[in-house]
Each structure stands twice: as structure tokens, then as C-alpha cells.
Amino acid sequence: MFDTEFLDIPALRGVHGAVRLPGSKSISNRVLLLAALCEGQTTVHDLLDSDDTRVMLDALRALGCGVQVDGTRAVIDGLGGRARQPAADLFLGNAGTAMRPLTAALAVLGGDYQLRGIPRMHERPIGDLVDALQALGCTVDYLGTPGYPPLRIGQPQLRLDQPIAVRGDVSSQFLTALLLALPLAAGQPGAQDIVIDVVGELISQPYVEITLQLLARFGVRVQRQGWSRFTIPSGSHYQSPGAIHVEADASSASYFIAAGALSERAEGQNGLQIDGVGEDSIQGDIRFVDAARLMGADIVSGPNWLRVRRGAWPLKAIDLDCNHIPDAAMTLAAMALYADGPSTLRNIASWRVKETDRIAAMATELRKLGATVEEGADYIRITPPDPVTGWRAASLHTYDDHRMAMCGSLAAFNAACLPVRIEDPRCVGKTYPDYFEALFAVAEASVPVPVICVDGPTASGKGTLASEIAHRLGYHYLDSGALYRLTGLAARQAGLEPEAVNEAEIADLARALPVRFGPGRVWLAGAEVTDAIRTEAAGMDASRVSAFPSVREALLKLQHEFARLPGLVADGRDMGTQVFPFAPLKVFLTAGAAQRAERRHKQLISKGISANIASLRADLQARDARDTHRAASPLKAAQDALLLDNSQLSVDESVEQVLAWWQARQPFQASA
Ligand SMILES: Nc1ncnc2c1ncn2[C@@H]1O[C@H](COP(=O)(O)OP(=O)(O)O)[C@@H](O)[C@H]1O
Numbered sequence: 170m171f172d173t174e175f176l177d178i179p180a181l182r183g184v185h186g187a188v189r190l191p192g193s194k195s196i197s198n199r200v201l202l203l204a205a206l207c208e209g210q211t212t213v214h215d216l217l218d219s220d221d222t223r224v225m226l227d228a229l230r231a232l233g234c235g236v237q238v239d240g241t242r243a244v245i246d247g248l249g250g251r252a253r254q255p256a257a258d259l260f261l262g263n264a265g266t267a268m269r270p271l272t273a274a275l276a277v278l279g280g281d282y283q284l285r286g287i288p289r290m291h292e293r294p295i296g297d298l299v300d301a302l303q304a305l306g307c308t309v310d311y312l313g314t315p316g317y318p319p320l321r322i323g324q325p326q327l328r329l330d331q332p333i334a335v336r337g338d339v340s341s342q343f344l345t346a347l348l349l350a351l352p353l354a355a356g357q358p359g360a361q362d363i364v365i366d367v368v369g370e371l372i373s374q375p376y377v378e379i380t381l382q383l384l385a386r387f388g389v390r391v392q393r394q395g396w397s398r399f400t401i402p403s404g405s406h407y408q409s410p411g412a413i414h415v416e417a418d419a420s421s422a423s424y425f426i427a428a429g430a431l432s433e434r435a436e437g438q439n440g441l442q443i444d445g446v447g448e449d450s451i452q453g454d455i456r457f458v459d460a461a462r463l464m465g466a467d468i469v470s471g472p473n474w475l476r477v478r479r480g481a482w483p484l485k486a487i488d489l490d491c492n493h494i495p496d497a498a499m500t501l502a503a504m505a506l507y508a509d510g511p512s513t514l515r516n517i518a519s520w521r522v523k524e525t526d527r528i529a530a531m532a533t534e535l536r537k538l539g540a541t542v543e544e545g546a547d548y549i550r551i552t553p554p555d556p557v558t559g560w561r562a563a564s565l566h567t568y569d570d571h572r573m574a575m576c577g578s579l580a581a582f583n584a585a586c587l588p589v590r591i592e593d594p595r596c597v598g599k600t601y602p603d604y605f606e607a608l609f610a611v612a613e614a615s616v617p618v619p620v621i622c623v624d625g626p627t628a629s630g631k632g633t634l635a636s637e638i639a640h641r642l643g644y645h646y647l648d649s650g651a652l653y654r655l656t657g658l659a660a661r662q663a664g665l666e667p668e669a670v671n672e673a674e675i676a677d678l679a680r681a682l683p684v685r686f687g688p689g690r691v692w693l694a695g696a697e698v699t700d701a702i703r704t705e706a707a708g709m710d711a712s713r714v715s716a717f718p719s720v721r722e723a724l725l726k727l728q729h730e731f732a733r734l735p736g737l738v739a740d741g742r743d744m745g746t747q748v749f750p751f752a753p754l755k756v757f758l759t760a761g762a763a764q765r766a767e768r769r770h771k772q773l774i775s776k777g778i779s780a781n782i783a784s785l786r787a788d789l790q791a792r793d794a795r796d797t798h799r800a801a802s803p804l805k806a807a808q809d810a811l812l813l814d815n816s817q818l819s820v821d822e823s824v825e826q827v828l829a830w831w832q833a834r835q836p837f838q839a840s841a
């Protein structure tokens with residue numbers, strides 16, 4: 170997951186290959202609650218691992234439920250219709266799929282519970298559900314603003330002989346919450362059939378359909394008359410199905426369907442394969458496929474998969490009632506940027522009460538990209554920018570809303586080849602923590618991937634600076650010196666002295682270096698050598714093998730492979746002069762020999778290695794001399810490099826300076 174302040178996505182040409190989607194949020198949280206309420210143990214496979222599911226799991230633990238999670242597999246010991254903890258204070262973040270059904274289930278079970286979330290959760294209405302629960306005898310009180318969480322739940326005096334009325338035109342989650350909770354009462358001795366009447370037109374019916382299907386999996390068959398009356402038969406009770414698989418998330422699929430439809434078609438490529446969900450999915454958002462087809466996407470489907478590529482181009486503008494796909498419809502708004510005229514998405518009033526006011530947010534951000542946007546109480550109309558001259562490089566605010574961030578990434582497919590900045594990319598953690606990684610794994614940039622080079626003499630702080638810049642930008646990091654150190658070590662292991670007579674053999678080793686990098690660690694031929702390549706002797710060997718032109722040539726391809734989306738920071742001696750000569754920012758980092766010797770001394774002492782400053786200084790000057798005077802790629806500043814002497818600067822000051830240089834070269838307007 171990208172944990173950076175912002176993420177810059179270079180312009181993208183297309184996507185190809187295959188992507189496997191994470192589990193559905195709606196199904197995951199419903200299944201977790203049902204598994205907790207039922208009798209027996211349930212193993213949940215392919216569970217989504219995200220902020221919202223973590224919130225639900227924590228709540229279930231707080232209620233005394235046995236919960237074991239191992240990646241995407243969870244084993245839940247059902248409570249058998251009783252909360253084991255009669256009192257609890259539950260923090261539910263911004264997860265509507267946890268707040269609503271837990272409120273209903275706990276209100277029906279009774280106890281002393283408080284349910285709260287982040288400030289935005291306290292602005293999301295829940296009054297219609299509370300009204301319905303109070304009418305049937307539950308005790309639910311507001312702890313803050315009436316009509317909104319936080320809530321306090323007490324003991325109920327249930328009256329279930331009359332039909333229960335619930336509004337269906339604000340959020341279908343209220344009905345879902347009651348449908349999940351009331352079977353807990355239907356199984357009690359002497360209980361009658363429980364009838365729920367929906368007041369107003371029920372929106373988001375497909376989500377209710379998911380609820381009904383999952384209830385059936387847990388042994389409760391609800392009878393439905395149209396979409397207005399639901400009957401839970403007396404005697405219903407929850408029974409574990411033993412094991413259950415969560416389908417991949419159809420809403421998450423929408424971003425890749427859109428990306429496939431926006432991709433330039435290339436010879437020999439067969440579009441993007443999306444695994445984990447097919448057109449026969451039980452999730453309502455799969456109907457996004459039809460909407461994407463209306464806009465021109467070329468989509469085929471099989472059991473549990475979809476394949477997408479560009480069909481009509483530009484996309485066709487649409488005028489569509491999106492009530493049946495409220496979440497995925499946001500993706501249509503992003504696709505509308507590429508249409509042949511204005512597109513109107515209607516009947517989307519529910520957008521206003523989601524993670525943020527999504528109509529207002531979408532209008533503001535699409536305007537920044539150059540679109541003309543009209544918004545109404547329950548619709549949005551988007552006129553796309555001129556494909557070549559109308560686009561702007563925008564820094565998109567994401568409102569702590571995962572879908573705003575994922576939709577924003579689709580702006581990177583613009584033909585003007587402008588990058589797009591996504592602020593707070595971490596917000597995708599709500600439903601799809603690895604969204605950007607998944608996108609970058611299948612995406613191809615339409616411009617060279619941005620590279621920042623940091624070259625300079627030994628112990629000037631290149632590694633420290635470059636890895637911190639990479640961390641701050643979410644870029645990959647290449648420690649090119651490590652490749653020479655690895656080559657030196659591989660030569661030693663093969664019994665080869667780093668001398669000219671062995672150059673050809675050492676170059677052969679370098680060409681097929683069996684190396685693997687992990688965060689802060691490195692392996693050579695399967696054995697970890699993170700520390701072994703850091704000794705001064707290994708540094709000296711590295712310096713010697715690096716003087717051989719054929720070794721440098723052999724390592725070139727490997728170094729180029731590090732330049733992957735979204736970008737790279739590379740440190741070494743010749744990053745800016747030889748390896749990445751077209752890099753948009755080159756920094757030549759220096760510091761006085763005395764300071765460098767002192768830093769290296771401190772670094773070694775802190776690792777428990779004894780060292781002498783005078784001999785370190787002599788060594789580094791010898792290394793400087795060899796690196797500077799060798800014929801092959803000598804150490805020197807590229808002509809267009811910016812010089813940074815950090816003798817008197819702290820690490821932070823150096824980092825801020827380089828970030829400021831980088832920002833100054835970006836085309837983004839600051840976000841208001
Ligand atoms: N600007 C700086 N001020 C003070 N110490 C620094 C600075 N930059 C790096 N250092 C320290 O100097 C040591 C050597 O830095 P390193 O990044 O390993 O250098 P290089 O990669 O250039 O050989 C490290 O212990 C690091 O913390």
C-alpha cells in the first residue's frame with residue numbers, strides 16, 4: 170500500500186496481462202457478521218483484507234467472538250445468537266457496512282454497547298434505521314447529533330407482531346441491517362413470522378439481493394414480495410455453512426474494466442484479463458459491465474473472469490439512471506472524461522451521503538482535470554476536456570474516499586500525456602489496499618518512467634538521501650553500488666580475484682547475477698548477503714570490479730529494469746551520466762572528505778564494527794581517486810546535474826532540498 174502524502178502517476182498508455190482482484194467488501198463484512206451470529210464454526214476464504222473488514226473483525230472480537238485471521242482466510246467461532254460480552258465500546262472507523270448491521274444486530278440482542286466512528290461517520294445518517302429499531306422495541310439512543318452515530322444500545326422489549334416499516338430510499342443498508350438482525354428474534358420460542366415493509370422506492374436493490382443470498386447460505390430463507398415486503402419465517406435461525414468463499418469485488422473490478430476500455434490497442438495484445446469475478450456474479454455492481462459496454466468497452470466474460478479491451482473510441486457519451494450501481498457509477502464519471510460528448514449520470518442522490526459528498530467531490534476534481542461539470546441534487550453531467558488541448562495536470566484531492574482515489578487514477582490515460590497526482594493514496598485501504606500496485610503491475614506508461622539520479626563520492630550520503638526520497642514519493646529505489654558489491658562477492662565466491670585477467674569471467678557472472686531484493690535485504694543465489702556486501706573489504710572489491718568496462722556493460726540491463734511505475738530513485742556514480750541520461754532530475758551529492766570519513770566512522774561504530782577515522786579517510790580518498798580517474802564511467806557530475814554539498818546540512822535538510830527541486834519540475838497546480 171502507498172503510504173505517501175501523494176502519488177504521482179505518469180501518463181499511461183494502457184493495461185495488459187492479468188489482474189486478480191481482492192474479495193468484495195460488501196460480501197466480506199456480511200459474511201463475517203453472519204459467521205459471528207450463527208451456530209458453529211465458519212471458515213471464510215478469500216476474505217478482503219482492508220480497513221473496513223479489520224474494523225468488523227475487531228468489533229467481533231470485542232463481542233467475545235473467536236476470530237483467527239491468516240491473510241485472506243478467517244476462522245470464526247459463531248456466538249450462536251448471543252453476544253458473549255454484554256457490554257462493549259466499538260470503534261467502527263468509516264465502515265458503513267459495519268455500523269449499520271452491527272447497530273441492528275446488537276439492538277435486537279440487547280446489552281450495553283456504544284458504537285462510534287471517525288468524524289465523517291458521525292455525519293452519515295442512520296436515523297431511519299434507528300426509527301425502525303425503536304418502533305420494534307429496541308433501545309437505541311444518540312450520543313451526539315440526533316439521527317447520526319455515535320449510538321448507545323440497551324436492552325430491548327421486542328414487539329414483532331406488526332409489520333416493521335423501514336425507509337428504502339436513502340440507503341439500502343438499513344433494510345440489509347434489519348434483514349441480518351431480525352432472524353435472531355425469529356428463532357425465539359413463540360415467535361411469529363417477522364414482516365418488514367419498505368417505505369419509498371428501494372434503492373440499490375442488488376445489495377439487498379446479496380444479503381438475501383447470504384442469509385440463505387446461513388440457513389435463513391426470507392420470502393420477498395416484490396421489493397416492498399420481506400418476511401422472515403418464524404423458527405428461522407442461523408446455522409454455519411462450514412466454509413464459504415468470498416467473490417472478488419465487482420466494484421473494484423470497475424477500475425480495471427475502465428482501464429481496459431481506455432487502453433490503446435496494441436499488436437499481439439489481447440486486452441486485460443480480470444480474475445475473481447465474472448458476469449454471473451451475485452454482486453449488483455457487476456452490472457457496471459453493461460454500462461461500460463454502452464460507452465463502447467469490448468468485454469467478454471467466463472466463469473469468474475472478464476476480459477476487456479478498447480472498443481469504441483472515443484468512448485460514447487451516455488445518459489444513464491445509475492441507481493442500480495451507485496458505487497461503480499463513479500467509475501463511469503471518470504470514463505466520461507474520454508467520451509464524445511456530455512454524459513449524464515442520474516438518480517445518484519445516495520452519493521451525497523457516502524464517504525464524502527461524492528457528487529460535489531467528483532465535480533470539483535473533474536473540473537481540475539479540465540472537464541466542464543454540472544451537478545444537481547441527484548445527478549452529475551460531465552463534458553469532457555478536449556482530448557489534446559483541454560487536459561490539465563491536476564493534483565486530485567481524495568476526501569478520505571477510496572473511490573475518489575481509484576477513479577482519479579483513470580485520468581492518467583489522457584492523450585495529452587499529463588501525469589496525475591493522487592493525494593493521500595492510502596485511502597484506498599478501505600477496500601483495495603494494493604490497488605495502485607495492481608494497476609502498476611499491468612500498466613504501461615506512455616512517457617519514460619520518471620527517474621531521479623543521485624550520484625557522488627562514497628559516504629556523501631547518497632544511499633540515505635535516495636532511499637528517503639524514494640520513500641516519500643512512493644518510488645522504487647536502486648542502490649547501484651549494491652550491484653557492484655554483489656558482483657565482487659560473486660567473483661570471490663567463484664574464486665576469482667577482482668583483477669583484469671578475470672574481467673570476462675566476472676562480467677559473465679554480472680550478466681546473470683542471481684539476485685533478489687526485498688525491503689532492506691538482498692539475496693545472492695538464495696542466500697542472504699545483506700550484511701556480507703556491506704563490509705569495507707566488499708566495498709573495495711566493488712570499486713575494483715566496477716572499473717571493468719564489460720562488468721559495467723553487463724549490469725546495464727539489470728539497472729534499467731528498476732525503472733518501473735510509478736518512478737525510480739537511483740544512487741551511484743554514473744546514474745545521471747550513463748545509466749539514465751534522460752532522467753528529469755540529477756543530483757550530484759558531495760561533502761568534504763573529513764565529514765565523509767566522520768560519517769562512515771559513526772555508521773560503522775553504530776553497527777558494532779571497529780574503525781579508525783584516519784584510515785577510513787585514506788581509504789575513501791583512494792576510492793574517490795579510482796572512481797574519478799578510471800576510464801569507464803568515471804565519477805563525475807552530469808552536465809545537467811544540480812550540485813548539493815551537504816557538508817553542513819542535516820539529512821532532513823538535504824531531503825527537503827531535493828524534494829523542492831523535484832516539485833519545481835512538476836506541472837501540478839497546488840490543490841486548494
Ligand atoms: N546530510 C547528512 N548529514 C549527516 N550525516 C549524513 C548525511 N547524509 C548521510 N549521512 C550519514 O552518513 C553515512 C553514510 O551515508 P550513506 O547514505 O551510506 O552514503 P553513501 O551511499 O553515499 O556511501 C550514514 O550513516 C548517514 O546516516
Ligand SMILES: Nc1ccn([C@@H]2O[C@H](COP(=O)(O)OP(=O)(O)O)[C@@H](O)[C@H]2O)c(=O)n1
Pocket residue numbers: 626627628629649650651653654708711712713715716740741742743744792796
Ligand atoms: N553506479 C555505481 C555505483 C557504485 N560503483 C562502485 O561500487 C562501489 C560500491 O558502491 P557503493 O555505492 O555501495 O559505495 P559507497 O558509496 O557506499 O562507498 C563504489 O566504490 C564504486 O566504485 C560504481 O562504479 N558505479
